[in-house]
Amino acid sequence: MGRLIQRAACSPDALVLDLGCGAGEWVLRALQEHPTARAFAVDMSEPALRRAEGSARERRLGDRVTFVRGDAQEYRPPQACDLVMCVGSTHVFGGLGETVQALDEQVAPGGAMLVGEGFWERPPTAEALEALGAEPADFQDLAGTVETVERAGWAPVYAHISELGEWDDYEWSWTGSLTRWALDNPDHPDAEAAIAAAREHRTGWLRGYRGVLGFATLLLQRQNPR
Numbered sequence: 090m091g092r093l094i095q096r097a098a099c100s101p102d103a104l105v106l107d108l109g110c111g112a113g114e115w116v117l118r119a120l121q122e123h124p125t126a127r128a129f130a131v132d133m134s135e136p137a138l139r140r141a142e143g144s145a146r147e148r149r150l151g152d153r154v155t156f157v158r159g160d161a162q163e164y165r166p167p168q169a170c171d172l173v174m175c176v177g178s179t180h181v182f183g184g185l186g187e188t189v190q191a192l193d194e195q196v197a198p199g200g201a202m203l204v205g206e207g208f209w210e211r212p213p214t215a216e217a218l219e220a221l222g223a224e225p226a227d228f229q230d231l232a233g234t235v236e237t238v239e240r241a242g243w244a245p246v247y248a249h250i251s252e253l254g255e256w257d258d259y260e261w262s263w264t265g266s267l268t269r270w271a272l273d274n275p276d277h278p279d280a281e282a283a284i285a286a287a288r289e290h291r292t293g294w295l296r297g298y299r300g301v302l303g304f305a306t307l308l309l310q311r312q313n314p315r
């Protein structure tokens with residue numbers, strides 16, 4: 090994460106935009122790496138934004154970021170931004186190519202885009218597709234992913250391909266937290282449902298898409314600078 094953001098090499102007064110920011114990890118990291126940058130971050134989810142605001146306060150970054158609750162497709166920043174991010178949220182724009190095209194107009198001349206997208210590490214199995222609720226055409230292999238970006242007029246200048254251990258950590262963390270909470274609160278009316286939800290997701294991952302779906306985060310630059 091850090092290396093990708095460092096390589097985005099924003100100017101000191103840079104503006105950063107994060108579309109589908111979730112709990113804000115990417116945008117906050119960008120502000121940490123670029124100590125005078127300011128940011129806008131957009132998400133539909135109130136709980137995710139509350140977490141993001143809490144993290145921003147804890148890291149003393151709250152005065153440099155504006156969190157906006159809304160549809161990332163509709164949102165327009167006050168001016169074009171130097172770094173525009175959309176990590177794990179390309180579905181909002183209808184896919185990877187559509188995301189790159191939609192974000193293009195938000196990126197200032199000389200600016201960069203950071204896009205995170207799933208890809209097939211291996212041809213998807215029926216079990217993987219079922220667990221993800223996906224079709225084979227929803228993702229491409231890694232080379233096809235890069236080609237899609239290039240067709241949209243942008244070139245990868247750096248990338249991080251998530252390792253299996255990083256995926257595992259992500260999956261164990263959230264299914265594990267949910268399971269632990271339910272086991273520690275057996276009398277809570279939601280405890281049983283929480284255990285079942287964690288189990289269902291974990292099984293879909295372990296029997297389905299583990300090692301099949303990969304994740305690439307691409308730092309992009311315009312092929313034809315404005």
Ligand SMILES: C[S@@+](CC[C@H](N)C(=O)[O-])C[C@H]1O[C@@H](n2cnc3c(N)ncnc32)[C@H](O)[C@@H]1O
Pocket residue numbers: 108109110111112113114115131132133134137159160161162175176177178181
């Ligand atoms: C997989 S999360 C990625 C979050 C974050 N970018 C990250 O990498 O941690 C996808 C996010 O997209 C948000 N989202 C879904 N539809 C959206 C929309 N139309 N506008 C804004 N955010 C949306 C969800 O609330 C969720 O936080």
